[in-house]
Amino acid sequence: xxxxxxxxxxxxxxxxxxxxxGCDKGNPGTVDPVDPVDPVDPGKQVVAPEDIIDFTMxxxxxxxxxxxxNEIQEIIAQKTGVRVKETWLTNQDAGEAIGALMxxxxxxxxxxxxxKFNDMYAAGLLVAWDPYLEQYPNLKEMxxxxxxxxxxxxxGKIYWxxxxxxxxxxxxxxxxxxxxxxxxxxxxxxxxxPDIKTLDEYFDLIEDYYAKHPTFTNPSGEEVPIIPxxxxxxxxxxxxxxxxxxxxDGYPNDGSVIVExxxxxxxxxxxxxxxxxxxxxxxxxxxxxxxxxxFATQDWDTYIQKLSKGQVLGICDxxxxxxxxxxxxxxxxxxxxxxxxxxxxGLTMPGVTENRWHTYGDTLNNSSGxxxxxxxxxxxxxxxxxxxxxxxxxxxxxxxxVEGVDYLVDEDGMYYRTQEMRDKQNNQAYRASHMCPYxxxxxxxxxxxxxxxxxxxxxxxxxxxxxxxxxxxACFEAYNANGYPDFIGSVQEDNEPWFPMWSYSNxxxxxxxxxxxxxxxxxxxxxxxxxxxxxxxxxxxxxWLPKVVTAKDFDAEWEKYMKAYEACKPxxxxxxxxxxxxxxxxxxK
Amino acid sequence: xxxxxxxxxxxxxxxxxxxxxEVKEETAEMxxxxxxxxxxxxxxxxxxxxxxxxxxxxxxxxxxxxxxxQAILLILSVWFVNYGLIFYYLPLGGWIMAFQNFKLxxxxxxxxFSARFVGLKKFHFMFEFDVLKDAIHETGNIFQALKVWIxxxxxxxxxxxxxxxxxxxxxxxxxxxxxxxxxxNEVKNKLGKKLVQxxxxxxxxxxxxxxxxxxxxxxxxxxxxxxxLRLFHVIDAEExxxxxxxxxxxxxxxxxxxxxxxxxxxxxxxLAAITAIDPCLYEAADIDGxxxxxxxxxxxxxxIAPTIIILLVMNIGxxxxxxxxxxxxxxxxxxxxxxxxxxxxxLQWGISKSDFSLGTxxxxxxxxxxxxLIVICNxxxxxxxxxxxx
Numbered sequence: 001x002x003x004x005x006x007x008x009x010x011x012x013x014x015x016x017x018x019x020x021x022g023c024d025k026g027n028p029g030t031v032d033p034v035d036p037v038d039p040v041d042p043g044k045q046v047v048a049p050e051d052i053i054d055f056t057m058x059x060x061x062x063x064x065x066x067x068x069x070n071e072i073q074e075i076i077a078q079k080t081g082v083r084v085k086e087t088w089l090t091n092q093d094a095g096e097a098i099g100a101l102m103x104x105x106x107x108x109x110x111x112x113x114x115x116k117f118n119d120m121y122a123a124g125l126l127v128a129w130d131p132y133l134e135q136y137p138n139l140k141e142m143x144x145x146x147x148x149x150x151x152x153x154x155x156g157k158i159y160w161x162x163x164x165x166x167x168x169x170x171x172x173x174x175x176x177x178x179x180x181x182x183x184x185x186x187x188x189x190x191x192x193x194p195d196i197k198t199l200d201e202y203f204d205l206i207e208d209y210y211a212k213h214p215t216f217t218n219p220s221g222e223e224v225p226i227i228p229x230x231x232x233x234x235x236x237x238x239x240x241x242x243x244x245x246x247x248x249d250g251y252p253n254d255g256s257v258i259v260e261x262x263x264x265x266x267x268x269x270x271x272x273x274x275x276x277x278x279x280x281x282x283x284x285x286x287x288x289x290x291x292x293x294x295f296a297t298q299d300w301d302t303y304i305q306k307l308s309k310g311q312v313l314g315i316c317d318x319x320x321x322x323x324x325x326x327x328x329x330x331x332x333x334x335x336x337x338x339x340x341x342x343x344x345x346g347l348t349m350p351g352v353t354e355n356r357w358h359t360y361g362d363t364l365n366n367s368s369g370x371x372x373x374x375x376x377x378x379x380x381x382x383x384x385x386x387x388x389x390x391x392x393x394x395x396x397x398x399x400x401x402v403e404g405v406d407y408l409v410d411e412d413g414m415y416y417r418t419q420e421m422r423d424k425q426n427n428q429a430y431r432a433s434h435m436c437p438y439x440x441x442x443x444x445x446x447x448x449x450x451x452x453x454x455x456x457x458x459x460x461x462x463x464x465x466x467x468x469x470x471x472x473x474a475c476f477e478a479y480n481a482n483g484y485p486d487f488i489g490s491v492q493e494d495n496e497p498w499f500p501m502w503s504y505s506n507x508x509x510x511x512x513x514x515x516x517x518x519x520x521x522x523x524x525x526x527x528x529x530x531x532x533x534x535x536x537x538x539x540x541x542x543x544w545l546p547k548v549v550t551a552k553d554f555d556a557e558w559e560k561y562m563k564a565y566e567a568c569k570p571x572x573x574x575x576x577x578x579x580x581x582x583x584x585x586x587x588x589k
Numbered sequence: 590x591x592x593x594x595x596x597x598x599x600x601x602x603x604x605x606x607x608x609x610x611e612v613k614e615e616t617a618e619m620x621x622x623x624x625x626x627x628x629x630x631x632x633x634x635x636x637x638x639x640x641x642x643x644x645x646x647x648x649x650x651x652x653x654x655x656x657x658x659q660a661i662l663l664i665l666s667v668w669f670v671n672y673g674l675i676f677y678y679l680p681l682g683g684w685i686m687a688f689q690n691f692k693l694x695x696x697x698x699x700x701x702f703s704a705r706f707v708g709l710k711k712f713h714f715m716f717e718f719d720v721l722k723d724a725i726h727e728t729g730n731i732f733q734a735l736k737v738w739i740x741x742x743x744x745x746x747x748x749x750x751x752x753x754x755x756x757x758x759x760x761x762x763x764x765x766x767x768x769x770x771x772x773x774n775e776v777k778n779k780l781g782k783k784l785v786q787x788x789x790x791x792x793x794x795x796x797x798x799x800x801x802x803x804x805x806x807x808x809x810x811x812x813x814x815x816x817x818l819r820l821f822h823v824i825d826a827e828e829x830x831x832x833x834x835x836x837x838x839x840x841x842x843x844x845x846x847x848x849x850x851x852x853x854x855x856x857x858x859x860l861a862a863i864t865a866i867d868p869c870l871y872e873a874a875d876i877d878g879x880x881x882x883x884x885x886x887x888x889x890x891x892x893i894a895p896t897i898i899i900l901l902v903m904n905i906g907x908x909x910x911x912x913x914x915x916x917x918x919x920x921x922x923x924x925x926x927x928x929x930x931x932x933x934x935x936l937q938w939g940i941s942k943s944d945f946s947l948g949t950x951x952x953x954x955x956x957x958x959x960x961x962l963i964v965i966c967n968x969x970x971x972x973x974x975x976x977x978x979x
Contacts (some may be wrong), residue, residue, distance in 0.1 A: 088677060093837070099939075099940035099941050100940055103693070103945070122693075204848075233921075233922055234922065294810055297921050298833055511942050511944045511947070512692075525692055542923075543923055546834070546922060
């Protein structure tokens with residue numbers, strides 16, 4: 001009798017184990033292929049749960065993992081037959097994470113390898129897009145042929161496509177997603193909305209406010225000390241400290257060098273008189289205790305925490321680096337009503353009349369994007385999924401949510417949200433359990449295929465102003481601004497053919513050439529002096545910029561910094577950059 | 590007296606069990622002798638060692654009968670020998686990468702066989718001897734030249750940091766553990782002793798990420814250290830002393846963290862060694878009028894000396910493993926020149942910059958230095974006659 005029970009138990013155990021195995025990953029060979037989804041109306045197709053395949057994705061960015069059984073993820077899975085588990089960077093840099101993945105061979109199905117794509121390509125770990133581009137028009141549609149050419153590698157194939165900064169139809173942009181000196185609305189309000197054009201004016205404004213309000217009371221009644229200005233100096237996110245000299249001189253964000261307009265001559269912005277003046281100003285402010293005493297040792301999490309508490313008056317940063325986390329947090333805590341939200345300012349050196357902090361039009365970064373790896377068991381299905389999620393219905397699900405729950409449609413067919421819906425969107429727990437934007441997969445900005453709405457809610461005109469807090473609305477009115485770029489007032493013009501140069505310097509994350517020189521000057525695997533110089537320059541700046549800013553004797557410290565900087569051989573780097581500029585000018589002809 | 594003798598037998602070191610019977614007889618005889626000094630001059634272990642040597646000399650000849658008799662042992666040992674070969678010796682084949690221009694391909698063997706040999710190029714990249722040569726030429730002083738070399742060449746700097754932190758950690762954790770064990774041994778209150786011992790080794794089970802978070806918090810602008818500094822007016826009320834921006838503080842902080850985390854754990858082995866010391870030695874010392882300090886100095890310390898020596902030799906081989914996590918987690922841009930260790934170098938240039946050859950070369954150099962250190966130390970210990978590792 002006992003024996004029988006044991007056997008029964010054992011059988012039950014094995015059965016459930018088999019069931020678990022059945023759920024896991026799924027073997028595409030044995031599962032019936034899903035009926036092709038009608039591309040015109042994918043909504044009709046509902047995939048049976050057992051036919052849903054699970055893929056994985058890794059992106060070299062800090063992000064929030066979705067909850068298991070995320071509601072919209074399930075809806076998308078039922079419609080497309082694919083569920084993607086996304087994982088993100090945690091406390092490492094991109095190079096280490098991708099290097100470790102490559103060395104272990106344990107690759108995810110989809111990957112955004114950031115600036116390590118060249119390595120992955122050289123190792124042959126990526127699946128080419130080419131056959132699928134013809135098969136899936138949604139993917140092909142992302143870029144013009146000329147732009148696709150820019151993604152082509154030496155072997156004539158395309159392995160990844162950038163997913164950001166890509167506009168469908170008319171642009172609806174009202175945001176400034178780039179770098180700026182940001183300031184809290186309440187500081188401007190208190191000073192009577194002055195025009196701020198230079199660094200001196202900017203810091204004067206902050207000092208005045210801080211002198212009057214060393215602390216403030218947050219909505220939960222706590223007394224919070226104010227940090228007048230902070231900036232990140234850790235890891236690769238130190239651009240807010242490092243690259244303002246290029247903007248202050250009126251140049252756009254080429255990121256690693258200044259390229260003179262017209263002549264195409266490369267100039268090193270680290271050693272210009274503007275650079276010295278800028279760091280001297282920071283040094284002065286640090287010694288006046290206006291700059292956060294811990295700016296040099298804080299990590300990104302700490303930085304975001306400080307901003308989310310509303311205690312920092314001013315920062316210099318890229319919008320995408322902080323605002324996606326900070327703005328919802330401020331709204332969620334009710335700090336937006338106190339004027340803790342940020343608006344960007346386009347500062348320049350005195351005498352520089354034009355600024356280019358804001359880039360109009362799309363910026364193409366051909367050095368990174370979304371890719372499928374050779375570990376993917378069914379690349380066809382993976383690419384089909386990338387195509388499916390670009391269908392308008394799925395795209396709306398990803399960014400707008402479920403109709404009736406996350407947004408409503410008025411009689412003109414315009415999407416809108418009620419205040420309650422907006423509040424829910426600002427709640428991180430709700431987003432994790434309900435929203436599923438697949439934010440590092442192909443997506444559109446601009447106008448929806450219905451010709452009316454915005455592809456993403458942040459760009460919907462009505463949503464943009466309706467979501468404003470009172471102080472922000474007052475600020476927009478005072479400056480007569482329709483969108484964030486109006487605060488900056490950058491020059492509107494076509495981008496130069498070489499722009500942006502950082503898409504080239506970002507590939508210098510390895511010490512050797514990734515592929516053979518077509519002119520035969522070097523072979524893949526030879527030492528790459530420019531990249532070695534670039535890596536050393538980065539290490540040098542990470543060490544010395546905070547030292548220079550915190551120095552008691554600025555001039556002496558600057559001398560030492562310049563000496564250490566020269567030892568990195570920046571000329572090797574600059575020569576290679578000049579070469580690339582010339583190539584790009586040539587290619588654009 | 591008789592009770593003590595029994596107790597003595599029960600705490601015999603298990604490695605000496607083969608001669609335990611003889612030892613027992615010996616100690617029983619010795620108890621009758623009143624002179625303590627004689628006991629210390631001729632510790633029981635001497636005779637055991639001599640015995641072991643005798644056994645080693647009578648080597649068993651390999652014959653069919655012998656193989657048959659040891660068949661089970663041989664079969665059992667096959668697994669472990671193979672384990673060692675596969676997991677310790679086979680991977681050493683990868684060292685070939687250090688002399689190649691290794692690039693990752695789809696499979697490991699693909700990459701290994703498609704790579705070009707570049708000789709010692711990777712080592713040249715690491716050491717940059719040119720910098721040293723030029724510096725000697727310029728300054729004419731080897732010490733100044735070395736300083737220039739350390740300042741300018743990253744690998745040399747990481748080597749200095751690794752050695753520096755390794756030695757500092759070794760000395761502090763080692764001394765603290767022995768001191769702690771001896772002092773704890775003097776505590777008469779059994780409950781207090783057990784409590785302190787348990788609490789003191791708990792930090793060992795915390796991961797470094799937790800420990801570094803605690804340290805960061807303690808030393809931050811709102812942490813207790815800065816609060817105390819403000820309270821005692823060491824710094825102004827508005828000021829913050831930022832420990833992580835001062836290169837001089839980094840090594841002591843790392844050493845302190847190691848001491849805090851590992852002292853209790855490391856002391857366990859010494860406490861065990863102390864319990865193995867014959868209690869009648871202490872009684873005899875009492876009769877001779879020795880005080881507490883004298884007993885610690887002349888009985889406890891010599892009693893655990895062999896343990897100390899063995900652990901020292903083993904730990905010296907680990908000096909270059911000065912750590913990775915703590916330096917990685919506590920370091921930042923400003924103090925990178927003193928915080929980066931060889932392991933971080935391997936991660937940064939090997940994994941992160943995909944130069945696996947360089948990473949292998951650095952790792953190889955580290956292993957070579959470790960082996961050298963351990964052999965030198967072992968020879969020295971052998972000369973002093975305290976028993977050695979090999």
